[in-house]
Amino acid sequence: MSETRDRDAAVEQWLRHPSATDADLAPSEECLDAETMAAWIDKSLAGAARRDAEAHVAGCARCQAIAATIARTEAIADWSAPERRAGRRWLTWVIPLSAAAIVAVVVLVARPVTPPAEPQSGLRSEPKNESALAKSDQQNRAAQAQKPAAGREEDEKKALRDKAAAARSTDTFDAVAPKRPAAAPAAAAPAAGRATNQNAAASQARADESARTAEARLRQAEAVEIDIRTPDPAVRWRIVGARVERSIDAGSSWTPVPTGVTAEITAGAASSASVCWLVGRGGLVLLTTNGTAWQRLTFPEPTDLSVIRATDARNATVTTAAGREFSTTDGGRTWTRRDLQEIPTTTF
Amino acid sequence: MIVTLRLAQVLQYTPAHNSWRPSLDIDSALVERLLRRADGERWRLSTERFAETLAASASRAFAGKNPGSSDIESYLGSLHLKDLALACACAAGNEDAWECFVREHRPGLYRSADALEAGGGARDLADSLYGELFGLSVSGHQGPSLFRHYHGRSSLTTWLRAVLSQRYVDRMRSRKRADPLPDDEGPSPLSMPAPTLDPDREQRRRGIERALDRALAALPAQDRVRLGCYYAEGLTLAQTGRLLGEHEATVSRQLARARKAIRVAVERELRAAGLSRQQISESFTEIAQDPGRLDVRRLLDEPERKEETDDRSNDQGVR
Numbered sequence: 001m002s003e004t005r006d007r008d009a010a011v012e013q014w015l016r017h018p019s020a021t022d023a024d025l026a027p028s029e030e031c032l033d034a035e036t037m038a039a040w041i042d043k044s045l046a047g048a049a050r051r052d053a054e055a056h057v058a059g060c061a062r063c064q065a066i067a068a069t070i071a072r073t074e075a076i077a078d079w080s081a082p083e084r085r086a087g088r089r090w091l092t093w094v095i096p097l098s099a100a101a102i103v104a105v106v107v108l109v110a111r112p113v114t115p116p117a118e119p120q121s122g123l124r125s126e127p128k129n130e131s132a133l134a135k136s137d138q139q140n141r142a143a144q145a146q147k148p149a150a151g152r153e154e155d156e157k158k159a160l161r162d163k164a165a166a167a168r169s170t171d172t173f174d175a176v177a178p179k180r181p182a183a184a185p186a187a188a189a190p191a192a193g194r195a196t197n198q199n200a201a202a203s204q205a206r207a208d209e210s211a212r213t214a215e216a217r218l219r220q221a222e223a224v225e226i227d228i229r230t231p232d233p234a235v236r237w238r239i240v241g242a243r244v245e246r247s248i249d250a251g252s253s254w255t256p257v258p259t260g261v262t263a264e265i266t267a268g269a270a271s272s273a274s275v276c277w278l279v280g281r282g283g284l285v286l287l288t289t290n291g292t293a294w295q296r297l298t299f300p301e302p303t304d305l306s307v308i309r310a311t312d313a314r315n316a317t318v319t320t321a322a323g324r325e326f327s328t329t330d331g332g333r334t335w336t337r338r339d340l341q342e343i344p345t346t347t348f
Numbered sequence: 349m350i351v352t353l354r355l356a357q358v359l360q361y362t363p364a365h366n367s368w369r370p371s372l373d374i375d376s377a378l379v380e381r382l383l384r385r386a387d388g389e390r391w392r393l394s395t396e397r398f399a400e401t402l403a404a405s406a407s408r409a410f411a412g413k414n415p416g417s418s419d420i421e422s423y424l425g426s427l428h429l430k431d432l433a434l435a436c437a438c439a440a441g442n443e444d445a446w447e448c449f450v451r452e453h454r455p456g457l458y459r460s461a462d463a464l465e466a467g468g469g470a471r472d473l474a475d476s477l478y479g480e481l482f483g484l485s486v487s488g489h490q491g492p493s494l495f496r497h498y499h500g501r502s503s504l505t506t507w508l509r510a511v512l513s514q515r516y517v518d519r520m521r522s523r524k525r526a527d528p529l530p531d532d533e534g535p536s537p538l539s540m541p542a543p544t545l546d547p548d549r550e551q552r553r554r555g556i557e558r559a560l561d562r563a564l565a566a567l568p569a570q571d572r573v574r575l576g577c578y579y580a581e582g583l584t585l586a587q588t589g590r591l592l593g594e595h596e597a598t599v600s601r602q603l604a605r606a607r608k609a610i611r612v613a614v615e616r617e618l619r620a621a622g623l624s625r626q627q628i629s630e631s632f633t634e635i636a637q638d639p640g641r642l643d644v645r646r647l648l649d650e651p652e653r654k655e656e657t658d659d660r661s662n663d664q665g666v667r
Contacts, residue, residue, distance in 0.1 A: 003629055004611075010636035011611045014560065015579040017639040027518065038502030038510035043593055044426070045501070051569070058569035058576070061649050062517065067573075068581035069513035070506070071591045073460040306593070309426065 030056055032063050041070055043307065046319060230270035235291070237276055239265050244278065246291060259286055259294045269310040277316050279305035287332055289313045297332030374403055378421055386429035391437030391445045401436045402427075405499035432500030438481070439495040446482075453508060454478065460509050464516050473515050477508070552631045553640055555621060556614065561647045563613035571606040572648055578603060580645040 032040065032053055039045050040053040057063045226239035236247045238254065242262055245254040259265075265280040274291040278284070283299035285308075299305070299318075307319035317327045318335075326335045379399045383389075388398055405427065406420050415423070437445030461474035480494040498507050564572060570592065577583045577591060578599070585596040592599070618628045635642065 003625075007611050007615070007629065007632045008607060010632035011607050011614070013636035014556075014639060014642055015575065015607070015610075015644050017642050017644065026521070033497075034510040034514050035497060035499055035501055035507055037514070038506040041510070041591065042502040042506050044428075046426075054573060055569045058572035059649060061576070061580070061645050062521075064573065064576040064581055064648075065517045066510070066513050067591060068577050068583050068587075069464065069517055070509050071577070071583055071587045073463040073509050073513065074587070074590060 027062055028060070031060060032056060032066075037063065037066060037070070041067065046325065226265065226268055228268040228270050228276065230273050230276070232273040235270075235273040237268060237270055239268065239278070244294075257288070257292060257294070259296075261286065261296060266304070266306050267308050269308045269316070271310045271312045275310070275313045277308050277310045279308045279318055281305070285318065285332055287313065299332075300326065300335050300337070373417070374399060374406070374420060374424070375417065378424065382424055382429055383433070386433035388433045388437075391433060391442045393433055393437050393440075393442075397440060398433065398436060401432060401500075404496075405432070405501070408499055409501070427500035428503050429500065431504035432498070435495040435498045435500075435504060439483075439493040449481075453504060456505060457508055457512065460512050464512075470512075470516055473512060473519065477512055477515070549634065553635055553642070555618065556631055556635045557642055557647070559614040559617035560610065560642075560644075562617065563610045564644075564647050566613060567606060567609060571602065571609075574599060574602055575606055576645070576648050580648065 036045070036049075036053055040050065040057070045053055057067055228237035228239075230236060234248055234250050236251050238245050238247070242264065244257050244259050244265070246257050247254045259278070261280075261284060263280045263282050263284045265278050265284065265286075267280075268276060268278040270276040274289060276288050276291070278286040278294075280286075281304045283302040283305065285297040285299045285305065286294045287297055288294050301320070304321040305318050306321045308316055310316035314331045315327075315329050316332070317325055319325050324337060326337050328335050376395065376399070379395055379402060382402065383393065383395060383398045386393075386398070402424055406415075406423055409423055410420070434445055434449060438449050457474050457478065458471065461470040462468060464470040477494070483491055483493040494511070498504065502510070564575070567575070574588060574592065577588045578585070583591070585599045588594075589596040589599045594602070614632075615628055618631060623631065
């Protein structure tokens with residue numbers, strides 16, 4: 001096992017060795033033109049066109065560099081997708097807000113039952129506030145961007161755990177480090193000590209619970225993957241993990257709309273304020289025509305579905321993860337598989 | 349009654365490609381329906397003008413093919429019609445459309461440029477791109493708008509970012525190639541001791557590189573894109589995931605799977621070359637500690653491109 005681990009680690013080091021061919025990203029005749037590259041990134045290409053584009057990008061350092069450059073501009077320049085941006089803004093703020101709320105609750109609960117502490121610099125760290133956490137998060141991201149590939153993957157995987165752990169350690173420190181005033185009567189000391197210990201234990205439990213809540217919120221925040229707009233700007237859908245929610249006030253508030261399924265939902269399309277189609281893994285297709293009740297439709301193959309386009313409650317086209325298309329014109333009662341057109345890649 | 353709108357009798361001239369191409373028949377009722385979906389009335393876009401735009405897009409998509417009417421209808425229906433109508437109206441000089449473009453897209457274009465170079469070093473690329481969209485050439489003369497290259501297959505936003513990124517990458521490449529070699533302030537090469545080359549080690553390195561090359565070539569395209577974006581381009585898991593439409597946890601899993609596939613393939617090759625288990629382990633570790641000229645980006649490149657790169661490297665070495 002150790003030998004395998006060592007060799008895996010060695011492979012990772014080979015892959016991370018910096019390239020020396022930056023200056024050799026010469027364009028070729030086969031390079032994707034800007035529109036084909038954009039369509040590939042937007043997942044608008046289908047069938048052979050998508051495969052051709054992907055095969056080219058896989059073997060072309062220049063097109064990989066262009067795709068990576070586009071990806072780097074996305075977080076900042078994603079100006080035409082307000083629904084996704086809103087999701088990310090929420091994600092950006094929910095973590096520090098949750099942490100700040102936990103700190104505030106723990107401090108408020110712990111302070112009335114413990115005597116006020118004398119300020120002693122160096123003995124007690126101040127709890128991180130919201131802006132400090134946000135700043136720290138930004139610094140981490142900036143450092144991440146500057147950091148070479150070494151350790152990035154592990155760092156990223158640890159990041160979520162660390163954020164929650166930071167909240168936990170801050171809370172715990174605050175809870176278990178109360179100070180007794182020096183002038184407290186000696187007779188009261190044992191009782192006060194017991195009370196302090198009990199309070200500390202209770203605070204520790206509350207802190208752990210708060211940290212678990214923060215982790216759960218974090219997971220929930222991370223799970224926001226799909227936002228679906230309808231022609232009515234006030235009505236929107238979103239998928240949070242396996243939960244489907246609907247808003248009728250442009251996203252200010254959300255109401256869960258149970259689907260009765262547990263399979264992962266991968267995409268959705270809403271052709272009107274009340275009609276919405278969802279697709280997911282294992283041939284999952286859901287349709288609502290009233291915005292409240294979902295109907296699971298029978299799909300011909302138990303394959304993973306990745307894209308859906310719908311014009312109304314009867315007409316929809318579904319693309320499988322393998323790039324095949326199925327269409328229905330009768331609200332999902334029957335499906336027609338059709339070969340996709342091949343859109344050739346050309347350069348302008 | 350269905351009226352077929354024939355855009356040209358036999359051949360159609362497409363300025364975008366400076367060539368004559370076979371025309372496509374597009375049903376006028378379909379054009380009107382698509383124009384309504386595209387909100388074309390907002391820009392007072394005529395059916396004829398929009399039909400030309402759709403025909404140019406379809407002609408390009410089906411170049412060299414003979415698509416049926418249902419194929420054309422399906423293709424046109426899949427386009428980003430509102431963006432296409434906006435681009436079409438901007439290219440036609442519609443002031444309302446330009447106002448909309450400036451309001452909704454231009455700020456993002458500049459934010460994209462700033463994301464590439466925080467100090468504003470890429471702003472001139474955005475300025476130049478904006479000018480070309482308006483129809484101004486580098487020399488300042490009015491010409492056809494760059495919008496003619498947008499055919500609605502992606503969102504207008506992604507297309508703008510793609511054009512900007514393409515120009516940025518090409519500019520960085522030309523800058524690096526133009527950079528003078530660093531002044532050699534060290535001791536003369538003649539006075540330095542010759543590097544001690546261990547022929548066995550060099551042979552092992554070449555063996556690993558060959559095995560790695562073949563292992564990478566055997567991976568599916570998506571795996572190579574993932575490896576290239578993450579390792580060669582230095583994207584984060586989240587950025588790689590967004591690019592490929594995957595969750596970052598999936599990217600992480602797939603990278604681990606690809607690394608394992610590479611390891612197994614390289615081990616197999618080295619075993620076939622007669623190396624013992626211990627020699628294989630030593631080779632792995634040795635090259636990990638000192639990869640030398642090992643270059644994954646070059647290995648990921650297609651063979652013909654790799655040869656070009658090698659040729660250039662050799663040329664540079666001669667010069």
